[in-house]
Structures are given as structure tokens and as C-alpha cells.
Amino acid sequence: MQDKSILEQYVEIAGADVVEHLRQLARRLKGLHVVHVNSTRVGGGVAEILHKMVPLMQELGIETSWEVIEGEAAFYQCTKNFHNAIQGNRVNIPETQLKIYEETNAQTAEILRESLQDADIVLVHDPQPAALINHFPDRKGKWVWRCHIDASRPFRPVWKYLRNYVSQYNASIFSLAGFAQRLPHPVYLIAPSIDPLHEKNVELDEREIREVYERFKIDPERPVILQVSRYDRFKDPVGVIQAYKLAKEFIPHLQLVLAGGGATDDPEGEIVLNDVRSAAEDDPDINILVLPGDAHRTINALQRAATIVLQKSIREGFGLTVTEAMWKNKPVIGGDTGGIRIQVTNYHTGFLVNTPEGAALRIRYLLHNQDKLLEMGLKAREFVRENFLITRHLREYLTLIYVLLHGEKDRIELD
């Protein structure tokens, strides 16, 4: 697998027809200069996708580069505040931080001038580099702002500030229609994706899966339900424990694993984790794991070891943990919210639920219907293969580039 080009590796996973479609679509884009700009090369979903997206576009003959905006601690504090405010938290950002944000963008604009000024397409990811556009009044190409955040209910004063920059772009991209804001340019909808070759998603051998059973003292002979998510009230980990307890009355050998990130700069996280621990009441069949941010293979193995995966969120962005679990042949019991809704369909890839009771009922249903569980798992994987792999994401980026270059027509016929 290693000796093959990236596209060839995807032929085996996504299918030869999918890769051929990409090649045909990219044929007329050869030589085009595309630049992605984000705020980090390491960590986070955006960087993960760009690590594959950029070489894939290069392999298709598109001159693609990846630039990063960097700043001091106050810059990141400001952009973290932007992130929280776009998600709806009432965050008042001090003027001093905004000034640093603007200065960092101005300085970065000078560093990146050569790369960005003449690029045909510039894809700016999230708010961190959004203000760069202010410094390129004579830009040659089309600039697109890609918002990976759920902006359905932004904190208005902060959105108003950012909107001044975002409005200057030729277009923007949101993950779902419900996440989008009105803007004075076309707002495209492109769902995120997972990379099947990433450590989080690659196939693992049995030994590695067995190892997590041993490490976390999970009994491989008994059913395991799993939720992977940070300890956040919107992910409803306490509701997961309630569902587990309700189901355990009927399935006494049931085990629950909650796997989430460690205490970060989010003070709420520690409080929620304490609530989770007290709700678990020292039940030996509940495993509460606090894993480091780079424990990708461990998460991968846990998802493969689980019988059913839960994502019982009350509010959710796209929910890529759902996609990851489905890719591993797991039916998902998910909260009826956000992007979980377009991934989970009742009786096909899992169940949508609104309460711990609903989740408990579906756990019992699946554990008593093993054939259905396996069938839904297979369907889930195929659904992800067709819709949520990076190859689909890339196809939509290529389509977007054409429509940016050819204007607002409903149908663009290429020669």
C-alpha cells in the first residue's frame, strides 16, 4: 500500500470509478494554482483533512500549496474566542485582542503576499486567517472562506465584526445549510469527511484491538457500548450513563466505555467529568477514559471493539465521530440533532434518539437482534464510503473551483 500513490490507495477504498471521476473532473484544472490557508499544521480536523487534501490535489495536477497563519498567545486566545462566539457563546472580546488579531493578519499577509496575490483560488479556513483578504485589494484569484464551525446561532457582536471580512470573499462554504449565515455572495454547502487512511480510521489487526480490551479491562465476551467525545454537556455523557443503566436492567452483562479528551483550557470539561464520575457510581462495568489528543489508534481500536457506538448529543456540529464509527461497521445511536441526522437513519445505519430512555430501548433492540446489528453496520460503512470519505469532499472542491471560475450559471458545460 505504501508504494502506491495516494490516489491509487483510494482506488482500493473508494472504488476505481470514484477516482476516475476525480481525474476527469480535474483534467481541465491542471496547472491552476490553489492555496489553502489555515492556522495549524498539527492537530484538529482541518489540518487532518488538509494533510491529505493538498497532496491529492497535487497528484491530480493542480498546483496546490498550504500556508499557515501563526501568532502569539493573544492571537490564539482571540481566535478561540471567535470560535466560541460563532458557536453561540456570549464572549466579549477585548479591543486589545482584536488589535492583535488584525496585526497578525496584516503581518502574515506580507509573508504570504507572493503566494496569495496571484493564486487562482485561495481557500481560507475558519476565522483565524479570515482578515487576510483585507490586505489583498488587487488579488488576482477567487477567494473562498471555508467555515468548519456551526454558525447557526452566532453571538451577534462578534459575528458582525467577522462579517466585515467574510463579506469581501467571492464565496463561502458551510458544512450544512442549517449552519450557514446569510452573506452577500454564494454560500456553498460541503459536508466534511473522514480520511480512511488516517490512523483514526485505518484497518487494525486483531492483536491491536485485543490490546485495548486488556489495557482497559474490557471483557471481550460481553457487549460494549461506547461514546467517544469530549466531556461536554452538549454531548450528554450523563444521559449515556442513564441509558446504559436502563438497558442494563435487561442486559446485566452490558459494559459502557466513555472515551474523551483530557482537561484542556475548557474549565467546564472538568466539571462535566466530575458529574460523569459521580453518575457512574463506581459501577465496575463503566469505563471512563481520559485520553490524550493524539490517541488516534486507541480510539480507532475502541470503536472497532465496541458492539454499538453512541453519540447521544443534545447539540452537535457535523459529528465526525459518528462517521468514524459507521466506517468501522458500527450502527450508531445518535442524538436527533445537527449533522447526526444526515448520517443516522432509523433502521438503516442506527437510530436517532431524544432521551436516555430512547437510547436504552435502541440498545436493547440491537443487542437482541444481532442480524440487524450486523446488517446496519454494513450499511453504515457503505453509506460512509459513498458520501463521507475525503474523495467526495475533494470532488466537491473541484466542482466549486469550476463554478467559481465560470460564474453563477446553473449548468456549466465544459469543452
Added chain:
Amino acid sequence: MEANKSETAPFFIKDCALIAIATGKRAQNLRELREHLRDISPNSIYYHFWGGLLRPRFDDPEYHNDFAIWIAHGLHNKVLAERLAVIDPAKLEAPEDLRDELIETIEEYLDEAEYLTWSKRDDQFEFIRSQMVVFDTHISVREPEEFVQAVPRMAVGSIFYHFIDGRRRNENSLDDFQNWLLEFGNKYNDLRMNIDRIDPYFPPLKVLRDELSEVFNNYFKG
């Protein structure tokens, strides 16, 4: 009079890719939906009826257009959802007919309704439109018999473009296959009738490809 091989232009197999665009128009109840339906672009109505074939959904969804899906799940109104679900866009020739049919059905229900239900804020109907990029695959067919080999190899995007999208591009509202066969005069009338019997609305594109393939295969190899 029948055209011969040399007089008929080849059938160029094309492929397409669709990208969705948020219109910013949203509805939280039936009245809002009806008001937007009055002036939303025909492209958006088309997208909500046919776009499902090219985006994430299951092969056997409960309802086949986005309006019926939302009314069933967002407004929990199964009665109207069923009435809207039976609207078959393949049977309506002009895009405006589809708009009229939708509005008429909703208004009829509004006349009967005692009160309006509202969807949750996160469950609003989002009007979406799309842009399509069409490209040549550099594969062409000169004789109808060649479709026996060519159809099974066609991408789903090609099936969408020729079998679905063709109906709104061609003045006679026929798909591209039938439209091209007409150039041979009456020679392939039976074949055209068999293609015409394929219901384009319900099956997913892969199944449509299989059905088309079977029609060509039976006709030429039968």
C-alpha cells in the same frame, strides 16, 4: 425516413458533478413554505425533487422529495407528507407545473387545517439550489447497440445527466437516450418505448443504470 449511421451525430457520454448552494430562505411552518415556493428559483424546486439522487440518502427513503420529508419529520404531518410524496416530477413537463402542484397541494391542506404546526428552530426547511458542472468523458457511441457495452460502464453522474437532467434540457422532455434514438427515425421505436417505461423517480442511480442496461441488452441480445 430513417437516418443512417453516417448522418447521425454520435452520442457523447458526459458526466456531471453537482454542488449545493444555500439560498438563505428557510421555512418553519407551512405558510412560510408556501410563500417561499411562490418565488424560489425553479432550480431549487428541481434540486429538492431530484438532487436526492446525487447526495447522501438511502436507496429506499420513506418519501422521495425533500418537501414531503420535512413535512413528515419536521412538522410531523404525515397526511400532507403523503399527498406531497405522490407528486411525480417525471410526469410534469414544465418546472412551473411542479411549483403549481406543490403550492396547490399545500393550499388545499391549509384550507382544511385548524391550526399551524411549527418546526423546531433547528429543523427548519432550508431551500437549497445547485450548480452543475458537466464534462465530456471522451467516450462516444455511434450505434445504439454500443450502449449494451457502454451503459454498465457509465458513472452515476452520467446516468443523472443523460437520463434525468436530459428531460429538462430537451425541448421534447425526453431523456438523452430516447432523444438520440429519435434521430434514427422510427427504427428504434420499440427500444424507446422500453426506455420510456423505466420509472426515473424512485430507483437510485445505480439501479437506473442496471435497468437501462437490461433494456439495451434485451433489445439487442434478447
